[in-house]
Structure formats: structure tokens, C-alpha cells
Amino acid sequence: MMEQTPRSLEIAQRVEDFVRGTVIPYEHDPRCGAHGPSDDLVQELRAKARAAGVLTPHILADGSHLTQVETATVLKKSGLSPLGPVAVNTMAPDEGNMFLLGKIGTAAQKARFLAPLIAGARSAFFMTEPAAEGGAGSDPSMLQTLARRDNSGWVINGRKAFITGARGASVGIVMARSTPTDAKIGATMFLVELPNPAIRIERILDTIDSSMPGGHAVVAIEDLRVTDDQVLGEVDEGFRYAQIRLAPARLSHCMRWHGAATRAQEIATAYAVKREAFGKLLIDHEGVGFMLAENLIELQQAALMIDWCAAALDAGHSGTHESSVAKVAVSEALYRVADRCVQVLGGTGVTGDTIVEQVLRETRAFRIYDGPTEVHKWSIAKGIKRAALGPQKR
Structure with a gap:
């Protein structure tokens, strides 16, 4: 098993000091609601994290990512308060989206979509669909949202559910079928800038948890048009x-x-x-x-x-x-x-x-x-x- 490194221990200590000293006093802030902390609270906390040098601490100044063992040390300290990951930008789904973009995004996509996330913008991952409509949940092969090619790129239609952070997000990753429904299932990921009039939040679900900004949304995607340079990775490899x-x-x-x-x-x-x-x-x-x-x-x-x-x-x-x-x-x-x-x-x-x-x-x-x-x-x-x-x- 890999050992911890001096850099991860040093970063983790700074994150812990920040969470205990700055973030914990915000835990009873009235801007913490049933659907997560408000956007203005998120940005206030992230401004303080930026000033303290602990914003997005798992991604280094050169753009490289800490190892997973190192990340564990840092993220455990960020979690000492439910607001900690929000404040230092290690929260889901942003942390996972940054990881994926860092792995498979093009240079242009990283500049357009990843850089804002590292700087503190929020994102959403659009995969899960309403169960009542037979959509994808634990079984992603049930994916129903459909992307079809047209002359200028792609047009996407479908409905999504439990989309964490959709309200207030600046970047979205949309998963959609990119093959006809009677063919072998292929899915593709598409990058989108938010808000977008073709992605409409129908409602925010009332859920047992309350730590994630924006809550969990049911979303309608209606004639969302994207270009080929918004395809994340390869077509059908979603x-x-x-x-x-x-x-x-x-x-x-x-x-x-x-x-x-x-x-x-x-x-x-x-x-x-x-x-x-x-x-x-x-x-x-x-x-x-x-x-x-x-x-x-x-x-x-x-x-x-x-x-x-x-x-x-x-x-x-x-x-x-x-x-x-x-x-x-x-x-x-x-x-x-x-x-x-x-x-x-x-x-x-x-x-x-x-x-x-x-x-x-x-x-x-x-x-x-x-x-x-x-x-x-x-x-x-x-x-x-x-x-x-x-x-x-x-």
C-alpha cells in the first residue's frame, strides 16, 4: 500500500485548519437550507478558501491531480464539516467531474469547462433518469435520453432525475444514447454550458440529505443542440x-x-x-x-x-x-x-x-x-x- 507523502499531509493540515477555524462557524448559517447551502454562501466560503490557499486542494497549481491515496488524506479533512467540501471545492459532483475532464478532455475542453470548475464554479452530471418512465438508474443500460446527429452536430432529448447541483451549475456533462433504440446500446457524454434554455429544471426534490448546493433536480432536456467539439471523449464510449x-x-x-x-x-x-x-x-x-x-x-x-x-x-x-x-x-x-x-x-x-x-x-x-x-x-x-x-x- 502506498504511503502518505509530505505534500498530502501538509495540504490536509491546511484544509483541516481552514475547516475547523473558518467553515464550522457557518454550520448554523440560515443560508443552509433543505436543498443545500445557497449559492451566495457557497461563493462566500469559496472566496475565503481561495484567500487561504485551500480551494480545490486536490488539484495542484500545474494542473496535476494528487494520487488517490493522497486525495483520501485531504478529502477526509475537508469532510470534517458538511460545509467543508463545499467550501474547498471537493464536493460531489464537481470533484468527480473535474477528475473525468482531467482524464479525457481535450486541451480546448479543459480550458473551456475544467478551468472554471477548478476556480470554483459548480457543475452537474446528467445521467440518472426517472424510474417511473423506465429510465436509467443503477442499471445505466436503461438509458433513454437520446442524442441524434443533425447537420450541425447533435440534438438531445430526454428527462433526468436526481441531478445533483443542476440549479446554479455552470457546467454540465450529459449522458445520452447515441445509437437507435433497436441497436446495441451506445452512450456518449456531452459537455454543455449552463444555464441553457433547452435544459429546464422541473422541480427540486425534497430529500433526506441537505449538504449539496442546488439539491437534486428533475430535469427536462428538450432539443438541446451541441456541436461535435462538445463531445467528451469518443462517441459511443460514454x-x-x-x-x-x-x-x-x-x-x-x-x-x-x-x-x-x-x-x-x-x-x-x-x-x-x-x-x-x-x-x-x-x-x-x-x-x-x-x-x-x-x-x-x-x-x-x-x-x-x-x-x-x-x-x-x-x-x-x-x-x-x-x-x-x-x-x-x-x-x-x-x-x-x-x-x-x-x-x-x-x-x-x-x-x-x-x-x-x-x-x-x-x-x-x-x-x-x-x-x-x-x-x-x-x-x-x-x-x-x-x-x-x-x-x-x-
Whole structure:
């Protein structure tokens, strides 16, 4: 397993200092709403991060990206507040979109679409579609949004759902079928500047989580016209590029929410070593002390799982299997950690007086986002079958 580097430790420390000293005081700002922090709060925080030299800390001044192991160190520190990733520009979907653009974008596309994101603009990734219409969700092969060629480029039509950050985004990556519906499915990614009159937000969904700017939108795409220079990568290779993005993006979620669960543990511990009941501190009651001990164990296990998957990505593996294993293990563990923290805090734990109840909500949603636990287990089980039966008996 790769070791941490001095540069990642130094960046992570600066990010932690900024999150703890500057960002945490904003956690009760009235501009934090049910659909995420407002755009003016996002820009205020990012201006402070820029001034502190910690904006987009995982991408270096020369445009290179930290390794995944290094990124884990930095993103865990950014996650110490639900507003931390927003402030320092390591938030989903922007972090994943920057990674993908850095991998497969042309020089012109990087200048037009990636540079604004690194500087603090927001983005959206348009892939998931409404379930009621039989659209793509965990199974991307059900993609219905259709891109057809015309004389001047492409015309795209369809509907999307759960599009994080669509409201207020400046850059979009749209996934659409680029083959007829009766042919072998091919998908293509298209880059678009937002807002665009052909991409209409129908509504913002009310969801259990509330950390992501712009919330999660249902979107109609009606006669969106794009030119060939807006094709990201190659035509019909969208599914392959999605895997390039999704494995690191799943892991980045694990990194950020590990930081949030760590903070929840800090808050619960501080309460347990001060609050007395039945003649002694809460932590001296075995039922409470054991919950905090279990949290510490699971946080350490989750950290090791994150580093294991990160090292696999850094070694050049696709990370499909590793990210599925890590996503299941870490999302389930962090939810248990957050749940125990709520329990330790008692009545305070279900209020907004601390961020613990928000961490519980966010990690509950995380068990579904970027692939539900059950879908990843199904994928892992298929791999077990292939390995057990061998190529002749599959």
C-alpha cells in the first residue's frame, strides 16, 4: 500500500485548519437550507478558501491531480464539516467531474469547462433518469435520453432525475444514447454550458440529505443542440468513461463522509465525557463507552478500506470491484457510527443543535447514492461466481 507523502499531509493540515477555524462557524448559517447551502454562501466560503490557499486542494497549481491515496488524506479533512467540501471545492459532483475532464478532455475542453470548475464554479452530471418512465438508474443500460446527429452536430432529448447541483451549475456533462433504440446500446457524454434554455429544471426534490448546493433536480432536456467539439471523449464510449469517473467518485464519497463521521464521533465523545447520569459520566456506563469504542474501531476499518481501494486505483486498476467493496463497507459502517453518535447524545442528538443528526441523514442517503448497497453486493457476487466457476462454466 502506498504511503502518505509530505505534500498530502501538509495540504490536509491546511484544509483541516481552514475547516475547523473558518467553515464550522457557518454550520448554523440560515443560508443552509433543505436543498443545500445557497449559492451566495457557497461563493462566500469559496472566496475565503481561495484567500487561504485551500480551494480545490486536490488539484495542484500545474494542473496535476494528487494520487488517490493522497486525495483520501485531504478529502477526509475537508469532510470534517458538511460545509467543508463545499467550501474547498471537493464536493460531489464537481470533484468527480473535474477528475473525468482531467482524464479525457481535450486541451480546448479543459480550458473551456475544467478551468472554471477548478476556480470554483459548480457543475452537474446528467445521467440518472426517472424510474417511473423506465429510465436509467443503477442499471445505466436503461438509458433513454437520446442524442441524434443533425447537420450541425447533435440534438438531445430526454428527462433526468436526481441531478445533483443542476440549479446554479455552470457546467454540465450529459449522458445520452447515441445509437437507435433497436441497436446495441451506445452512450456518449456531452459537455454543455449552463444555464441553457433547452435544459429546464422541473422541480427540486425534497430529500433526506441537505449538504449539496442546488439539491437534486428533475430535469427536462428538450432539443438541446451541441456541436461535435462538445463531445467528451469518443462517441459511443460514454459507459466506459462513466466507469472511469464512478470508481474514484464512489471512493471520494467515502473519504468525505469519513471526515463527517469522525466529527460526529468527536461531538459524541465530548458530550459523553462531560454529561453525568446515575452518579457517573456517560462514558463510564458500559453501554455508552462501548458504542464509542465500536465507532473508533469502525472508523479505523473504514479508513483502511479507503486506502486499500485508493492504492488499487493508483496502481492502475479500474477499481470497479474495489470501489464496490469499499462503498458498501464504508457507507454501512459510517451510518452505524452516526447512528450510535445520535444515541449517545440522546435528545440533543435528534436536534439541529449539532451536526450529528445531519451526518446521520447524509450517510443514510449515501447508502443509496452512487449505487445502493444491494447493487454493489450483486456485482461483487457475480465476480465471486466468475472466479469460482472459471471461464468454461460461467
